Amino acid sequence: MSAGALGSELLSEVKEERLDELLHSLRALNAPEDQYSFGIPALDDLISIFHPSKPTRQIVQQHPKTWAPNPHHNPPAPKPPPELRLPVIELAGATACSGKTQLLYHITATTLLPTHHPRSNIPIPNTEAAVLLFDLSSTFSILRLHDTMHACVAASHRQAGTPLQDPLALITTALQHLHIYRPHSLPSLLSALSAAEPYLLSTPRAHLSSARPLGLIALSNLTAFFWPARLEAEELALDTDPTSTSQTHFLTQHRALVTSLRALQHTFSCPILATTNTLSPPVPIPEGIKLRPHMPPAWTNFVTVKLVLQREMVPKFRPEISAEEAEKERGMRGEAVRKKGWRVGVDWWGAERWRESEREGVRGWRGLRFWVGGEGVSFGN
Structure with a gap:
């Protein structure tokens, strides 16, 4: 075999990879085992089902071997590594006050x-990372988030048996790493995702989170633009071509949404968490529950796991109960309502x-079950 043929054969065995792919692989290889931990053991257990810990790195021993040229040998092209799956979690509220926003x-x-x-x-038990949040309904409350953070810090001090010291400074510093976009339409959301x-990745002077990893991409009320986007698609179809279907433009927009989210998630290697509202009640099945989706297939196929949140209900008063009896039972009923929490199931x-x-x-x-009280959110099974 000539030197040129030998060089060509050896070159064919060399795997080519872009620099961003190499860095992404190195980051995934050296990521901690609890990279996608949300600090909620039951939720972390569920995520680990779909995203198990990375396999232990294997050390390959190099044994000396002789190489014999084979003119008929044509090594196959190296296969690209499988795309790293990252968590995409949807919190769907089956009813009003379902608890999805509190969990967010x-x-x-x-x-x-x-x-x-x-x-x-x-x-x-926190992550100390930055959060990129898209508030699609403009209802995300910083004051409510502040109270939730205060409850988390206070709970940690109670468990340690130490007095709470200057929580305001701690929370204020942490809030500087929350980056909120408030788009007003689906095209505006796509523009915000492109600008994020x-x-x-800009200079440290642009924001204060340059030294922190991005720990979460959150979308509050993703269904806020569902009906406006459908109306816009129908009007656009009528204005441009009456014979065309509005569904095409509607689906194209949501495919662009998923493409933008996937690219952003791939760059920062962090989970995506989105809250949605539902149009139909969940249906019980032997395994659990099923909830008919109304978001386009591009989104439903993108989601790793969809969680359905429901408030645990207290039985209503008996139809034959009198007003006096209801008044007497009001206190006990109020206590029963306070003891009820929220239940999380897999769709x-x-x-x-x-x-x-x-x-x-x-x-x-x-x-997973959780309760909300004066001391914050508590979790159980």
């Missing part, structure tokens, strides 16, 4: 807060796309 506040708070109190060095990456719609190991894992998941 809690996860945002634990992502922003530091892992240790700077003065007392009390460990806090250059903004976050089994589209479960045929899951792997068999994922279906078995979800069947064995113990579930």
Whole structure:
């Protein structure tokens, strides 16, 4: 074999990769085991079903071997590595006051807060990262987030048995790493997503989060633009071509939304959390519940797991109860309502796309419940 043929054969075995792909692979390889931890054990267990810990790196021993040229040998082209799947979680509210927004506040708070109190060095089960939040309905309350963060810090000090020291400074510093966009339409959201990456990767003087990783991309009330986008698509179809279908433009916009989110998530390697409203009630099935989606397929196929949140209900008064009896039972009923919390279940719609190991894992998941009180959010099963 000539030197040129030998060089061509050796060159064909060399894997080519862009610099951004190499850096992304290195970051995934050296990521901590709890990279996608939300600080809620039951939720972390569920996420680990779809995103198990990375496999232990294997050390390959190099054994000396002789190379014999083979003129008929044509090594296959190297296969590209499989795309790294990152968590995309949808919180769907089956009814009003379903608890999805409260859960979003809690996860945002634990992502922003530091892992240790700077003065007392009390460990806090948080991420100490930045959060990119798209408030699509302009209802996200910083005051409510502040109260949630205060409750998280106070709970950590109670568990440690130490007095709470200067929580305001701690929370104020953490809030500086929350970056909120408030788009007013679906095209505006697409523009905001395009502008987010250059903004976050800009010079440190542009924002204060240059030294922090991006820990969460959150979309509050993703369904806020559903009906306006459909109306806009129908009007556009009538103005341009009466014979065209409005569904095409509507689906194209949501495909662009998913493409932008996937690119942003790939750059920063962080989970996506979105809250949505539903149009139909969940249907009980042997495995759990199913909820018919109304978002376009581009979004439903993008989501890793959809969680359905429901408030635990207290039975109503008996129809034959008198006003006096109802007045007497008011206190006990109020106490029963306060003890009830919110239950989180997995939506089994589209479960045929899951792997068999994922279906078995979800069947064995113990579930999640949480309560909201004066001391913040508490979790259980």
